[in-house]
Amino acid sequence: MNKTIIVSNRLPLQISISDNELNVTPSVGGLATGMKSVHAEGNGVWVGWSGITDEELDDELKPKVNEKIEASKCRAVSLTEDDVNDFYLGFSNRTLWPLFHYFLEYTEFENLHWEAYKRVNEKFAKVVLETIEDGDTVWVHDYQLLLLPQLIKDVKPDVTIGFFLHIPFPSYEIFRTFPWREELLKGMLGSDVIGFHTYDYERHFLSSVKRIMRLEVKFNEITYYDRVIKVDSFPMGIDYNKFHEAALKHNDPNSKKSELQRRLDTHLNEGDDKKFILSIDRLDYTKGIPNRIRAFEYFLNKHPEYKEKVRLVMLAVPSRSGVPQYQRLKRETDELVGRINGEFSTVSWTPIWYFYRSLPFENLIDLYTSSDVALITPVRDGMNLVAKEYVATRTNEDGVLILSEMAGAAKEMNEAILINPNNFEDFAHAIKRALTMPLEEQQSRMKILQKRLKRYDVEKWAEEFFKTLDATTQMQEVVVSKKLNEEEENLIVENYKNAEKRLVLLDYDGTLVGFKDNPQDAKPDEELFALLDKFENQENTHLCLISGRDKATFEKWYGDKSYSLITDHGVWRRENNKWSPLEVLKTDWMANIKPILETFVDRTPGTFIEEKEYSLAWHYRTADPELAQIRTIEINTVLTSMVANNELSVLQGNKVIEIKSSNVNKGRATTQLLMKDDYDHVLIMGDDWTDEYMFEAAPEFATTIKVGYVKTKAKYQIKDSDSVRKLLHKLV
Numbered sequence: 057m058n059k060t061i062i063v064s065n066r067l068p069l070q071i072s073i074s075d076n077e078l079n080v081t082p083s084v085g086g087l088a089t090g091m092k093s094v095h096a097e098g099n100g101v102w103v104g105w106s107g108i109t110d111e112e113l114d115d116e117l118k119p120k121v122n123e124k125i126e127a128s129k130c131r132a133v134s135l136t137e138d139d140v141n142d143f144y145l146g147f148s149n150r151t152l153w154p155l156f157h158y159f160l161e162y163t164e165f166e167n168l169h170w171e172a173y174k175r176v177n178e179k180f181a182k183v184v185l186e187t188i189e190d191g192d193t194v195w196v197h198d199y200q201l202l203l204l205p206q207l208i209k210d211v212k213p214d215v216t217i218g219f220f221l222h223i224p225f226p227s228y229e230i231f232r233t234f235p236w237r238e239e240l241l242k243g244m245l246g247s248d249v250i251g252f253h254t255y256d257y258e259r260h261f262l263s264s265v266k267r268i269m270r271l272e273v274k275f276n277e278i279t280y281y282d283r284v285i286k287v288d289s290f291p292m293g294i295d296y297n298k299f300h301e302a303a304l305k306h307n308d309p310n311s312k313k314s315e316l317q318r319r320l321d322t323h324l325n326e327g328d329d330k331k332f333i334l335s336i337d338r339l340d341y342t343k344g345i346p347n348r349i350r351a352f353e354y355f356l357n358k359h360p361e362y363k364e365k366v367r368l369v370m371l372a373v374p375s376r377s378g379v380p381q382y383q384r385l386k387r388e389t390d391e392l393v394g395r396i397n398g399e400f401s402t403v404s405w406t407p408i409w410y411f412y413r414s415l416p417f418e419n420l421i422d423l424y425t426s427s428d429v430a431l432i433t434p435v436r437d438g439m440n441l442v443a444k445e446y447v448a449t450r451t452n453e454d455g456v457l458i459l460s461e462m463a464g465a466a467k468e469m470n471e472a473i474l475i476n477p478n479n480f481e482d483f484a485h486a487i488k489r490a491l492t493m494p495l496e497e498q499q500s501r502m503k504i505l506q507k508r509l510k511r512y513d514v515e516k517w518a519e520e521f522f523k524t525l526d527a528t529t530q531m532q533e534v535v536v537s538k539k540l541n542e543e544e545e546n547l548i549v550e551n552y553k554n555a556e557k558r559l560v561l562l563d564y565d566g567t568l569v570g571f572k573d574n575p576q577d578a579k580p581d582e583e584l585f586a587l588l589d590k591f592e593n594q595e596n597t598h599l600c601l602i603s604g605r606d607k608a609t610f611e612k613w614y615g616d617k618s619y620s621l622i623t624d625h626g627v628w629r630r631e632n633n634k635w636s637p638l639e640v641l642k643t644d645w646m647a648n649i650k651p652i653l654e655t656f657v658d659r660t661p662g663t664f665i666e667e668k669e670y671s672l673a674w675h676y677r678t679a680d681p682e683l684a685q686i687r688t689i690e691i692n693t694v695l696t697s698m699v700a701n702n703e704l705s706v707l708q709g710n711k712v713i714e715i716k717s718s719n720v721n722k723g724r725a726t727t728q729l730l731m732k733d734d735y736d737h738v739l740i741m742g743d744d745w746t747d748e749y750m751f752e753a754a755p756e757f758a759t760t761i762k763v764g765y766v767k768t769k770a771k772y773q774i775k776d777s778d779s780v781r782k783l784l785h786k787l788v
Contacts, residue, residue, distance in 0.1 A: 058191040059099030062091050063184060065144070065200040067104040067130050073117065080124045087197060087222070089295045090514035094195075094522075095129060102130045103183050109137045133183050135176065142172030148200045149376060156199060156223050157342045157436040158230060162381050165235050174203060177243070181207035188212055193525065196247070198222045203239070206246030218525045219247035220290070223438040224464070225257040228264045241269055245280050249525045251290045253439045253464040258289045266681040270711075273681075281775050282539055282765045286528045290521050291468050293513040294444045300510075302421045303449035316419050320426040323367060331491060333368045334427035336420070336442050337434070338375040339412070341385050344435040344460070344477045345372060349392045349408070351433075351483035356400060356407060358484050364405040366491065368431070369423060371411045386412070424449035429490045430457050432465075433477040439464040443472070444509050453499040453506065456490035468508065471501040540761065540772040540783075548739075548759055549786045555737030557596050561726060561750060564603040566710055566743035567763050570777045575605075575666060575675065580613055587781065590788035592619055600729060602626070602722055604714065604746060606668035607635060624670045625707075625716055625746060626725035638725055641670050641717045645702045649715055652694060660687045671716035673709075688713060709744050723749030730755065739787075740770075741780060 068088035072079045082088065095102055106125060113121060125132045146169035154162035181204055184194060188208070195218045196204050205217045231237060241264060244250055252258045258276065266273050271280055278285040305311055313321070324330050337343040352368050372389065376382045393410045400407045430446040440463040447457060457472040459465065466474055473490060475482040552558065562568055565578055572578045591599040600620035603610065607628045610621050621630040622638070629638050653665050653674050662679035665672060674691065676684040691713060695706050699715065707714040726749070730738070740750050743763035751760045751769040762770035763780055774780060
């Protein structure tokens, strides 16, 4: 039976060792809750770190821990103290976390940490690959494991992999500062579906893929070699019923009250105008806690009538207390709370109740149900589930949520009061509005929020992700229908070697060599010369390179070789070291077209004109992809009317637009070659749409191979120029 393998940095287990006694309990975090049903069903397996380093386990304890972990349908990844320090505390939390949350001033780029990050991702890959079987599905979670999808895909290309990022993905301008940006993107692109909380993060990711990887993106689909990768947004929900039912139970008059609840009631019972404003966060610089405290001070100064009536209840959960930035944040928060309480406190009232600790679930419900307003104002947050938990506990459909626009949750919670967390005036106005909002309006807003959160809960989130993953898997099967497999490749090699007279037609750029930013950098290398020489020396074999390159360039590169060459898309042919024209063409049109192309070069940084003898090419490989997309539409519009009257064609190639005579194409040249002799084996390989003319002109028995996985008339498709060379080596 196929299984789902969930992979996250930590296992959904709390494991503690005391006096050589093991205690294992389930975690209650958002991810653990969301994946509970996926993990429980069928053969679900969860891979992650146990939270215990190798150094903490002796030979006697290790098998006991693994036994307990595997009994919970989990597999542990072993990490050393160095791994935890350099991979988790180092790269994950001192590089990726601040960078992805736009805190460049806190971001460290340490090569030691990067090496540890790669090493630990490989450790995770090893455990996953030991667990995986054909037909399984893998779902990788979060920023600690960005390299993992590709590490799995490299070994198991047919396994379906999903990836979800639980923090923001930064804009291209931020992400481009990252030294290992391409490696990180390649790691993520090992997935079949990549999920984010919001469309903004999705858009930022696609922008980086286009600009850094230079990949083709259509809507939210990335074409990456032989795969189409779907990128989508899936706003993570909560276990709505758990929080709502806990609140109902809490509000039951017969239920026993906690010590915290009795203390909260003491304040609330002082009068109907007494209100709690709730703030709950991990103590993290992304949460904007000092800003929130200062904004509350600003509110009290602007609206002194609320002194002794309103209290800010702040719960700050300890986080990464060993990191210097977090130590400074703790110190700043303590000082601010102390100063403001010292300034405003009276005998019977303290403006801020500050708790620096974790609270059990029951006490969280006490705080949620007792607070009239929730103040959730991070300066940057992937989602923020606290805002959703507060809404779920409002059993009377009252209460007001004030939410930062910078939280991912703001995209789906428009009924909250949305604010800019950096604007104190915005803060003060929002708090005043929340405290004075009529009950009818509170209930109207809360009903809509609750209905949405109940419908799209955490299980629905997981279900929607898997639906997209299944649909993408089916789409892949269609995309690679012509993919050249090992059996077909062996048959091609066998037929080639058994043939009596062979014709081999090979395109150059993108087929024999990979694409370069500058066409002049794509010179043939020694390996290619050696390979072509072998074909040239084969008996009964006619090798011909057929390219859009100009005659002068090919003469320069291959002048001392005896290969047959066809250049300029079929204008010139070289046989026996002599050039002869296949077509007689006019070139007077070039003087009119070139100035037009020059204006586009001037307006589009990163583009240039390649002037050939019989054509003009406008290259835009290094231009900004989105600007280039606009310019290609413009240039086609401008040229259409001009070329029609001059028997010219506009060819859209790979990051290039070429203008040439309509009377010339590779198909005509191919037909002429086929007529010269009686071949019983014809092999044609090309990557561009200009090569489709060759595939059309080929006889039915010919072996036609398209380089790249796009729509084609060729019989087969192959991955890239490296794969082409591997196949050609087998033929000689």
